[in-house]
Amino acid sequence: MGSVVRLDSDRVRTVMPNHVWRGMSRPDLRFVAVVVVASVVSSVLTTLLVVGPLVEAIVPAIVIPAVVSLPASIYMVRQRQKIQMLNMQLEDLLRRDPLTGVLTxxxxxxxxxxxxxxxxxxxxxxxxxxxxxxxxxxxxxxxxxxxxxxxxxxxxxxxxxxxxxxxxxxxxxxxxxxxxxxxxxxxxxxxxxxxxxxxxxxxxxxxxxxxxxxxxxxxxxxxxxxxxxxxxxxxxxxxxxxxxxxxxxxxxxxxx
Missing domain, CATH: 3.30.70.270 (Reverse transcriptase/Diguanylate cyclase domain)
Structure with a gap:
C-alpha cells in the first residue's frame, strides 16, 4: 500500500472561489493541490535560477578579496611598524654620538x-x-x-x-x-x-x-x-x- 497523502483543505481553499470549492470532488481537490504545489516549486526554482548566479558572483567578490586582503593588511601594518622603528633608530643615530652617547x-x-x-x-x-x-x-x-x-x-x-x-x-x-x-x-x-x-x-x-x-x-x-x-x-x-x-x-x- 502506498502512503496516504493528507491534504490541507484550508490551504487549497484559499486559492479558489467558494462556489468552485463546494462543487469539486475529492479527486479534483487532489489535482488542484498538485497544481498548487507544482506552482510553488516552480516559483522557488525560478528564484534560485535567478538569484543563485548572483549569489555565486557577489559572495566571492566580497568574501574572497576580504580573506585575501587580511594577510596583506597584517603585512602592511607590520611593515609600517618596522619603518617607524627604523626611523626612530636613525633619528637616535643622528641625535646621539655613537661613542659617548651624548648629543651630536x-x-x-x-x-x-x-x-x-x-x-x-x-x-x-x-x-x-x-x-x-x-x-x-x-x-x-x-x-x-x-x-x-x-x-x-x-x-x-x-x-x-x-x-x-x-x-x-x-x-x-x-x-x-x-x-x-x-x-x-x-x-x-x-x-x-x-x-x-x-x-x-x-x-x-x-x-x-x-x-x-x-x-x-x-x-x-x-x-x-x-x-x-x-x-x-x-x-x-x-x-x-x-x-x-x-x-x-x-x-x-x-x-x-
Whole structure:
C-alpha cells in the first residue's frame, strides 16, 4: 500500500472561489493541490535560477578579496611598524654620538638655539693632552677616556643640562637660566669630577683633566654662534694658562 497523502483543505481553499470549492470532488481537490504545489516549486526554482548566479558572483567578490586582503593588511601594518622603528633608530643615530652617547654637535647646537631665550651659561670643554693618550695606549684607550669623561660630565651637570660632543675630544654644556655664579660653580664641578679619579683601561690608570671656556648667554640673545666663539677663546686662554681650569669669556659687549 502506498502512503496516504493528507491534504490541507484550508490551504487549497484559499486559492479558489467558494462556489468552485463546494462543487469539486475529492479527486479534483487532489489535482488542484498538485497544481498548487507544482506552482510553488516552480516559483522557488525560478528564484534560485535567478538569484543563485548572483549569489555565486557577489559572495566571492566580497568574501574572497576580504580573506585575501587580511594577510596583506597584517603585512602592511607590520611593515609600517618596522619603518617607524627604523626611523626612530636613525633619528637616535643622528641625535646621539655613537661613542659617548651624548648629543651630536648638530643636535646640541639646535637645542641650545631653541632653549637660549631665557639666557644661560655655555661651556666648551677640551680633554687635556688627549693626543698623548692615543699615542701611549692606543685609540681603544682614547675611546675609553672619551666615554668615561662624557659620563662624568653628564653626571656632574645633571639631567636638566644639555651635554654634547662637538667633535674629537671637545664637548660642550649648556645650562639654561643659570647665572654667572652658578655657571662658574658648574664649570668647577665638571673640572673636579673629571680630575678626581684616574680612568682605568686594561689594568692601567690614566689620569685626565679638562680645560673649560665659559661664556654667559644673555636672555636677549638670538644666535648661539657668537657665544660659542667666545667660549672657544676662553678655552684657549685656559689651555695657555696651564690647563685643568675654568676660564670666563669677556662679555660680547666688551668685545664690540
Amino acid at each position: 654637535r648638530r643636535y646640541f647646537l639646535n637645542g641650545v638655539q631653541s632653549a637660549m631665550a631665557g639666557g644661560g651659561v655655555l661651556l666648551v670643554i677640551d680633554v687635556d693632552a688627549f693626543k698623548s693618550v692615543n699615542d701611549t695606549w692606543g685609540h681603544p684607550a682614547g675611546d675609553r677616556v672619551l666615554t668615561e669623561i662624557a659620563g662624568r660630565i653628564g653626571r656632574a651637570a645633571g639631567p636638566d643640562v644639555r651635554v654634547g660632543r662637538l667633535g674629537g675630544e671637545e664637548f660642550a654644556v649648556f645650562a639654561a637660566g643659570v647665572g654667572l655664579t652658578d655657571g662658574q660653580r658648574l664649570g668647577e664641578a665638571l673640572r673636579s669630577e673629571v680630575a678626581a679619579m684616574p680612568i682605568s683601561f686594561d689594568g692601567t690608570a690614566i689620569t685626565c683633566t679638562i680645560s673649560i671656556g665659559l661664556s654667559m648667554v644673555p636672555s636677549d640673545a638670538e644666535d648661539v654662534d657668537p657665544f660659542m666663539r667666545l667660549a672657544d677663546r676662553a678655552l684657549y686662554t685656559a689651555k695657555q694658562a696651564g690647563r685643568d681650569q675654568v676660564c670666563l669669556a669677556e662679555p660680547l659687549e666688551a668685545r664690540a
